[in-house]
Amino acid sequence: MNPIIAKDIKRSYGKVEALKGISFEVSKGEIFGIIGPDGAGKTTLFRILSTLLLADSGEAKIDGFDVIKDYKAIRQIVGYMPGRFSLYQDLSVEENINFFAKLFNTSLKENYYLVEEIYRHIEPFKKRRAGALSGGMKQKLALSCALIHKPSVLFLDEPTTGVDPVSRKEFWHMLKMLKAQGITILVSTPYMDEASLCNRVALIQEGSFLDIDTPENIVNKFDQEIWSANSNNMPKLLIDLRNLKEIKSAFAFGDTNHITIDKETFNKEIIEEKLKSLGHKDIILKGIKPTIEDCFMELAKK
């Protein structure tokens, strides 16, 4: 049986439907990403799966245990790292980890091997108060505390939000290590570029999954033809592209613009001519492969 199974989970807050019927399964040792913006329902889903919140309807099982009937058993086997830093700010690094170890009848010494790779980065600061740690170190401490009781499933709710690109890379490296130990990881993120680091992802918006698949398949399934467009005046180019009937959408993407085209009417030479007549120079139009972010925007429109 898969370690995470969710069937038609619904949950509303008053009139707001936070989750509109979510179903998915995660296999053992998989890194499964829930990818979507703030307010999409990610945290609600995590809270339900970690037995901290009741769904209005639907079913969920973690390692075969029911989130309602067997909540006590689930709490023994999952590690949960909430989006907001939730350790004791006034306790030291060492006190925090000892506290969480003790809650689960274990000790840092006993399970040191589990957290070693992560904990040794913060061990030199073990006497420091958790509240006085840097963002990156807080994150490492929180992950160590979530791991100290040897969970088989790890829930990480937006562990990289507000974290700089270098620390984000480091964090994903740590997740890969944990995966290698056979831990099943459910992780959420608003950063689309992190999708490619997951085995499978679910794209979530307004309480519904837009798609569930491997990152490669999501990109390969994209049913639009996508081009990159550059000229000497990028902001103007974006506006001009949107006014062309051959172009269905145009968005800035870093140092280029991505456009989806109407295959019937699009002709590269004609578009280049039109852009030239609008005053653009150094025009480059190229057919490209979509990114997860392109896919997300297209799926979100439907």
Add this chain to the structure above:
Amino acid sequence: METVIKVENLIKRFGNFTAVDNISFEVKKGEIFGFLGANGAGKTTVMRMLCGLSKPSSGKAIVAGFDVDKDAEEIKKRIGYMSQKFSLYEDLKVWENIKLFAGIYGVKKTDIKAKTDELLRELGFESERETYVKALPLGWKQKLAFSVAIFHEPKVVFLDEPTGGVDPATRRTFWELIYKAAEKGITCFVTTHYMDEAEYCDRVSIMVDGRIDALDTPKRLKEIYSAKNMDEVFQHLAKKAERQAD
């Protein structure tokens, strides 16, 4: 072109820790200036000084024509500020938020009403005038928060991770608002962890351990570091950081 921010040998120490270590730079009127750096590099400390909320240990910073050390109150009247974490009062209606912030920023009562109508029209928010902010989608909140931050037509607007967690389409329309503000001559001083957004800036600075280790146009930075994109530039520079504290 008029210089709106001028920083010279700015230093900020907390005890024996040097958070900001002798930085100098200038930002022009209407420029979109990307202020990047790893967590703990000192970005927030610099922003606080430039907003007149914290005094430099030494060095000088002039914002909108006033010295941050001597005329902090004058600066506060001439800047706007928006962050992802705190933006608007959820339990006030759209028009109430506009009125409150406009009043705080010192816009004349008689001007507030007319300008509110204009703003709501421009954003296409006329039907939301009486809506409580908590009922707005996140993307709308962010757009409204930005519009409120520039309602009093400041010289500079400081945007602290304004697009964190926002969906991809809204993130892009948000940047179109930044472009519009810059065209009107408002200097936009932006921090972000999205490296594609660094490409939308006129110039980008990258802070490492309290210093500014790089400052140029995105195009030039990519050339200097032979990088494919700004993420590579950032990884290259920020990896060198030795500092641990935030």
